[in-house]
Amino acid sequence: MRGEAGPASTGPKSKPKWDGFMSVTTRFTLYYWPIPFRGCFVSYLFAYRDHPLAMAGADDVAELRARPPGEQPVPFIGPPVLWDREANLYLSQMPAIVPYVARVLELFPKTPADEALAMKVLMDCNDVLMEICNYNGSKMWTPEAWRSFRGERLPRWMQIFESSLDRGFIGTDAPHYGDIGTFALFGTMTRCLPELAADLKAHAPGVFDLCERIGAQPSLKRFRDAEEAEFGQRYCGGQIEASIRAMLAADGLGAAAERA
Numbered sequence: 607m608r609g610e611a612g613p614a615s616t617g618p619k620s621k622p623k624w625d626g627f628m629s630v631t632t633r634f635t636l637y638y639w640p641i642p643f644r645g646c647f648v649s650y651l652f653a654y655r656d657h658p659l660a661m662a663g664a665d666d667v668a669e670l671r672a673r674p675p676g677e678q679p680v681p682f683i684g685p686p687v688l689w690d691r692e693a694n695l696y697l698s699q700m701p702a703i704v705p706y707v708a709r710v711l712e713l714f715p716k717t718p719a720d721e722a723l724a725m726k727v728l729m730d731c732n733d734v735l736m737e738i739c740n741y742n743g744s745k746m747w748t749p750e751a752w753r754s755f756r757g758e759r760l761p762r763w764m765q766i767f768e769s770s771l772d773r774g775f776i777g778t779d780a781p782h783y784g785d786i787g788t789f790a791l792f793g794t795m796t797r798c799l800p801e802l803a804a805d806l807k808a809h810a811p812g813v814f815d816l817c818e819r820i821g822a823q824p825s826l827k828r829f830r831d832a833e834e835a836e837f838g839q840r841y842c843g844g845q846i847e848a849s850i851r852a853m854l855a856a857d858g859l860g861a862a863a864e865r866a
């Protein structure tokens with residue numbers, strides 16, 4: 607909804623997570639759970655540009671999400687939701703929010719073709735998120751399904767990103783939201799689930815290096831350090847995160863047994 611009197615137009619009630627970023631005049635507020643998973647595609651754009659972003663508290667997020675669609679400031683199924691006070695706009699759907707923010711922060715590609723390719727990369731990212739969390743945790747991982755995901759689908763996805771890098775869709779001298787998105791996907795995956803770092807290195811060494819480079823950018827690094835200090839290696843949360851970790855632990859035991 608674009609309009610003055612959104613039900614949440616008085617702003618987040620609970621204490622913002624990132625006090626250092628917050629002020630009463632902060633233009634943008636992000637509503638997301640206290641996990642990086644999809645929200646970091648938005649917050650890392652701000653962090654990369656060292657631009658202020660207020661983070662709503664989890665209770666505000668839950669309250670907004672629980673409302674009937676007609677009473678939500680934008681009708682949505684799940685966060686992230688971005689509030690742009692200046693434009694009087696609430697926006698849901700990560701792939702809609704990211705290019706909107708990227709225009710403001712000058713992380714938007716310059717030509718229509720590059721714009722479309724950046725969106726392609728972002729949608730690839732969103733597909734991988736959906737696959738690793740087994741369609742929003744609709745079912746838990748079984749060893750068979752995980753073996754096929756880690757052994758086939760995930761390597762294929764990593765190779766797709768490597769090929770996108772080779773073709774210049776990402777990794778150019780003018781980083782855009784596709785680059786930050788790639789980092790939000792694989793930089794976060796390998797930080798929170800470090801067992802998968804070797805997979806990325808093996809199947810997408812260039813993407814691994816790109817993530818290292820983007821992650822070393824000082825303001826983004828500061829933001830991530832703060833995120834890690836507060837939330838540790840929490841990834842997508844809930845039972846599905848526990849299921850992923852159980853599969854990784856079992857893979858580790860298998861590898862140890864093979865080495866023995």
Ligand SMILES: N[C@@H](CCC(=O)N[C@@H](CS)C(=O)NCC(=O)O)C(=O)O
Binds near residue numbers: 683685
């Ligand atoms: N397609 C949406 C997905 C949003 C989504 O699934 N959000 C998750 C958190 S990452 C959630 O909390 N979903 C709650 C639900 O689906 O009920 C997007 O890309 O933003």
